[in-house]
Amino acid sequence: MSMIKIRLNGKEISRYVDDNMLLVEFLREELRLTGTHVGCDTSQCGACTVHLNGKAVKACTTLAASLDGTEITTIEGIAGDELHPMQQSFNDHHGLQCGFCTPGMIMAGIDMVERYKAQGKTLDSASIRRELEGNICRCTGYHNIVNAIDDAAKKMNASSENS
Numbered sequence: 607m608s609m610i611k612i613r614l615n616g617k618e619i620s621r622y623v624d625d626n627m628l629l630v631e632f633l634r635e636e637l638r639l640t641g642t643h644v645g646c647d648t649s650q651c652g653a654c655t656v657h658l659n660g661k662a663v664k665a666c667t668t669l670a671a672s673l674d675g676t677e678i679t680t681i682e683g684i685a686g687d688e689l690h691p692m693q694q695s696f697n698d699h700h701g702l703q704c705g706f707c708t709p710g711m712i713m714a715g716i717d718m719v720e721r722y723k724a725q726g727k728t729l730d731s732a733s734i735r736r737e738l739e740g741n742i743c744r745c746t747g748y749h750n751i752v753n754a755i756d757d758a759a760k761k762m763n764a765s766s767e768n769s
């Protein structure tokens with residue numbers, strides 16, 4: 607057992623966790639934050655993607671006990687009074703069907719937009735497809751997902767330039 611103190615979706619929490627407890631188990635079973643999904647448990651599908659200190663990680667291969675002092679953001683933590691631009695864009699571009707992959711796609715999408723912006727690189731359709739290699743969707747054929755991320759990137763980048 608280890609005690610961890612983390613900032614989760616903007617709130618400080620502390621809990622004892624088993625040393626072999628995965629982050630995805632901690633989120634879903636301990637905290638009932640079930641928006642983070644489990645599709646494979648072997649780091650293949652990306653359905654469990656969350657942000658650890660602002661970077662996308664797979665919660666099915668991250669130990670909760672290793673997270674003391676970190677900041678975690680899940681799909682439940684990204685909207686304010688309105689949907690996050692990435693969520694809105696998935697809605698606008700029909701970037702989902704069953705929705706199982708969607709939380710992971712959205713968290714991966716936000717990460718890639720922010721990372722490319724920080725590195726001064728252009729996120730185009732080809733790079734979005736390349737970046738999504740760790741996120742699997744069985745329904746959509748990816749086209750609308752790529753369009754959703756592309757459009758959200760334009761809006762996120764425009765709003766950060768205006769702020």
Ligand code: FES
Pocket residue numbers: 643644645646647648649650651652653654655664665666667
């Ligand atoms: S459940 Fe984590 S990558 Fe599939």
Ligand code: FES
Pocket residue numbers: 701702703704705706707708742743744745746
């Ligand atoms: S929308 Fe069904 S798996 Fe992606």
